């Protein structure tokens with residue numbers, strides 16, 4: 619995209635936003651920084667000092683709180699509520715009507731029924747590491763971290779950190795599988811190791827003791843041999859060798 623459209627603020631306040639698409643009904647604070655190639659759709663609100671990377675999409679009616687940080691290529695779907703101080707690394711998908719909370723013990727008023735001000739509570743945020751996906755209408759209760767390439771099922775309520783590549787579902791969310799970077803559930807490797815294999819890409823994943831999740835195997839030879847095999851037969855007929863468990867990381871932390 620290569621057009622600059624007014625964000626509805628007065629001409630004096632509105633910064634030039636080269637290569638950004640902001641539709642007229644969107645409400646984007648003048649101090650929000652929006653990366654080139656990004657699009658902000660109808661009735662979405664992006665608050666003061668939010669920082670969005672390149673090629674981000676903020677869908678209809680979505681809310682991006684003050685100072686929220688989003689890396690390149692994030693997609694926030696319609697009516698999702700990303701309350702500050704959420705932090706999204708690159709490539710994070712936030713499904714429709716998702717809620718990232720920011721107040722663990724919310725109250726509208728103090729004990730004497732006087733209104734709570736911004737100083738009367740401590741905001742806590744949701745952190746999403748790169749490539750993570752949050753399914754439709756999921757609720758993530760801050761403070762919580764969704765690990766790299768993890769996936770939260772539609773309708774889940776996340777109350778604990780989610781390790782990289784975990785697929786969690788339910789209320790409260792529990793791990794039901796592992797997923798690869800393509801988003802597909804992984805299958806156990808057929809070589810007798812603890813490795814996992816993506817049925818779509820053939821990528822191998824191994825346990826990452828640092829995070830409690832999985833990480834992409836770095837054993838290039840194993841990857842190459844597996845990738846060369848026809849996918850339908852891969853894992854059944856090929857012996858890709860032993861991934862090097864002590865030397866593996868996908869470098870996927872935020």
Ligand SMILES: CC(C)(COP(=O)(O)OP(=O)(O)OC[C@H]1O[C@@H](n2cnc3c(N)ncnc32)[C@H](O)[C@@H]1OP(=O)(O)O)[C@@H](O)C(=O)NCCC(=O)NCCS
Pocket residue numbers: 713714752753754755770771772773774785787788794803
């Ligand atoms: C979680 C998800 C990825 C699982 O997909 P899948 O691997 O094809 O899983 P299946 O449909 O085979 O279900 C596997 C099990 O998980 C359960 N399950 C699936 N989705 C679930 C969900 N959202 N919440 C709770 N349980 C779920 C199934 O009931 C099934 O349980 P069972 O083995 O006891 O019968 C998928 O259901 C999902 O929620 N995707 C997110 C969709 C979304 O929100 N997209 C956003 C853009 S519209």
